[in-house]
Amino acid sequence: MAQALEAAPVGRYRAKQVVRSEIAKVVTLRSTAITLGLTVVAALLVTGLVAHSDLNRRGGYSFGWDPTQTSLIGMIPVALAGGVFGALLITGEYASGTIRSTLAATPKRPFLLATKIAVTAVLTVVFCEVLSFLCFFLGNGILSGGAPSASLSSPGAVRAVVFTGLFIALLTLMAFGFGVIFRNTAAALAAFVAVVFVLPLVMHGIDEHAVRFLPTNMLTNSITATVNQGPGAEVVSPAVGLLLMAVYAAIALVVGAALFVRRDA
Amino acid sequence: MITAHALTKRYGSTTAVDHLTFEVPPGVVTGFLGPNGSGKSTTMRMVMGLDLPDSGSALIGGKPYPSLAWPLREVGALLDAKAFHPARTARGHLRWLALSNDIPLRRVDEVLDQVGLTSVAGRRAGKFSLGMSQRLGIAAAMLGDPGVLLFDEPVNGLDPEGIRWVRLFLRGLAAEGRTVFVSSHLISEMALTADRLVVVGRGRLITETDVADFVARSGGGAVRLVTPDGTGFMTALLAGGATVADEGGGTLTVEGMTAPQIGDLAARGGLRIHELTPVTGSLEDAFMELTQDEVEYRPSTMPNAAGGGRMPDAAGVGTMPDVADVGVRE
Numbered sequence: 206m207a208q209a210l211e212a213a214p215v216g217r218y219r220a221k222q223v224v225r226s227e228i229a230k231v232v233t234l235r236s237t238a239i240t241l242g243l244t245v246v247a248a249l250l251v252t253g254l255v256a257h258s259d260l261n262r263r264g265g266y267s268f269g270w271d272p273t274q275t276s277l278i279g280m281i282p283v284a285l286a287g288g289v290f291g292a293l294l295i296t297g298e299y300a301s302g303t304i305r306s307t308l309a310a311t312p313k314r315p316f317l318l319a320t321k322i323a324v325t326a327v328l329t330v331v332f333c334e335v336l337s338f339l340c341f342f343l344g345n346g347i348l349s350g351g352a353p354s355a356s357l358s359s360p361g362a363v364r365a366v367v368f369t370g371l372f373i374a375l376l377t378l379m380a381f382g383f384g385v386i387f388r389n390t391a392a393a394l395a396a397f398v399a400v401v402f403v404l405p406l407v408m409h410g411i412d413e414h415a416v417r418f419l420p421t422n423m424l425t426n427s428i429t430a431t432v433n434q435g436p437g438a439e440v441v442s443p444a445v446g447l448l449l450m451a452v453y454a455a456i457a458l459v460v461g462a463a464l465f466v467r468r469d470a
Numbered sequence: 471m472i473t474a475h476a477l478t479k480r481y482g483s484t485t486a487v488d489h490l491t492f493e494v495p496p497g498v499v500t501g502f503l504g505p506n507g508s509g510k511s512t513t514m515r516m517v518m519g520l521d522l523p524d525s526g527s528a529l530i531g532g533k534p535y536p537s538l539a540w541p542l543r544e545v546g547a548l549l550d551a552k553a554f555h556p557a558r559t560a561r562g563h564l565r566w567l568a569l570s571n572d573i574p575l576r577r578v579d580e581v582l583d584q585v586g587l588t589s590v591a592g593r594r595a596g597k598f599s600l601g602m603s604q605r606l607g608i609a610a611a612m613l614g615d616p617g618v619l620l621f622d623e624p625v626n627g628l629d630p631e632g633i634r635w636v637r638l639f640l641r642g643l644a645a646e647g648r649t650v651f652v653s654s655h656l657i658s659e660m661a662l663t664a665d666r667l668v669v670v671g672r673g674r675l676i677t678e679t680d681v682a683d684f685v686a687r688s689g690g691g692a693v694r695l696v697t698p699d700g701t702g703f704m705t706a707l708l709a710g711g712a713t714v715a716d717e718g719g720g721t722l723t724v725e726g727m728t729a730p731q732i733g734d735l736a737a738r739g740g741l742r743i744h745e746l747t748p749v750t751g752s753l754e755d756a757f758m759e760l761t762q763d764e765v766e767y768r769p770s771t772m773p774n775a776a777g778g779g780r781m782p783d784a785a786g787v788g789t790m791p792d793v794a795d796v797g798v799r800e
Binding site for chain 1: 480515518519520521522535536538539540541542544545549550552553554556557558559562563565566567569570571572610639707
């Protein structure tokens with residue numbers, strides 16, 4: 206050929222190439238930076254406001270009041286942002302047709318999807334953990350000015366901070382799974398909002414005992430340093446909650462993968 | 471080399487591609503010609519491993535697409551002019567593609583330059599016109615300098631200069647020994663670009679042939695001659711064994727003699743020529759003849775001078791559900 210490249214490297218494309226290109230995709234979209242930036246602002250703002258309003262309470266602080274939980278309140282909006290980010294990572298490719306370029310470049314589908322999931326998982330875990338710790342330090346920094354406050358050495362605090370980040374990363378991966386299943390941003394987000402924000406309300410009326418197995422209820426249990434809120438409270442332990450959430454995310458991803466490998470792009 | 475063997479794809483009760491077998495050899499431009507809805511895009515997507523065939527196979531150099539070691543270095547494709555994220559820049563799009571196949575990043579700027587997009591490389595691709603999008607798609611296809619190239623309707627949305635550029639570009643790629651497979655519903659474009667043709671209708675192979683053969687078989691090869699010396703020409707042409715039809719106004723349609731032969735004849739007889747044109751509509755005639763029964767979306771009435779472009783009347787509406795049924799892809 207007239208202007209042939211240097212010979213193709215030996216071997217074949219592997220995870221290294223897919224990881225690099227997936228990261229390049231994420232960082233070359235301005236919307237990613239905007240979403241992440243707004244998420245950080247929202248999280249710190251919510252934590253800051255809630256912690257500030259809890260200063261110098263007139264009625265004092267009840268036994269159940271937990272400074273760790275108060276500081277991590279800012280992570281709740283992150284759950285929503287994570288859902289949007291996770292779903293958009295893949296539905297954005299379908300909406301724009303980029304998915305066909307992706308499959309043309311790296312056509313081994315199970316391998317491609319597994320790598321995409323791994324990249325998404327690492328990025329979101331790092332992001333959520335960093336943000337979770339930031340919320341904790343900010344919230345308790347404010348609380349220390351006139352309320353009981355926690356530090357990382359307080360019992361249960363590290364567990365709560367770490368689990369909260371992991372839990373929201375898992376929510377993001379579940380949303381990614383919905384995105385793979387529905388291939389459509391609106392549908393994937395509707396499914397995410399239905400499961401995370403609507404289902405708890407509906408379930409209360411149907412089966413109160415099952416409510417504790419819903420992501421939202423398990424999350425509220427994760428973000429607190431105190432276990433077993435009151436006698437007879439029907440809650441699963443933070444560890445079981447996190448594990449169950451991992452199972453939910455895995456189900457969404459496995460169903461998505463089964464569809465992804467055989468569906469026309 | 472692309473080989474399709476008994477390739478079949480169904481969407482519900484519609485068979486989009488029906489036992490399609492053909493070959494695309496290197497070194498020439500192979501045109502993929504067929505009316506809208508005849509399964510061209512579906513076939514190309516199956517070659518690329520994007521759509522999975524119900525039966526049959528499509529291989530590239532003897533391998534199915536997903537098992538290629540470095541896909542973008544072996545196959546380049548423009549299937550969809552807008553297969554990029556609108557918020558990414560042209561350079562950003564090519565960058566992630568290059569990274570996915572370990573293609574040196576300097577190639578990004580090389581192909582941008584090749585298609586003339588260097589000055590807008592930093593702009594969001596979503597703001598591009600259709601013509602610019604096509605060029606970006608072509609740049610993406612060329613990124614890995616592949617030996618096999620597929621283009622689905624590459625001249626759509628291009629201006630005449632762009633169309634000419636694509637035509638020369640495709641011919642150049644074939645001249646370098648690459649395998650070039652290009653689909654179109656524009657017969658005149660294929661006549662100028664392709665050496666070989668794979669003609670399909672309703673997902674079935676109609677013929678696989680050289681462009682020259684295709685035209686010859688349909689009895690083409692007529693030449694249009696405009697001359698003020700009609701009488702003299704008529705005598706000379708008939709004497710030379712040609713068949714001549716007088717179209718009036720000094721225009722003759724000559725069959726059985728090529729344009730160079732007619733030119734030589736004129737020089738010898740001192741006859742004046744105002745226009746001498748091989749009739750290229752013959753490829754269109756051949757195509758229409760072959761695909762008559764294979765057109766997917768046929769208006770119930772052909773437009774005419776009196777009621778041109780009117781909607782079909784009540785009686786004609788009977789054929790409309792057909793159109794709705796098969797509007798799957800393309």
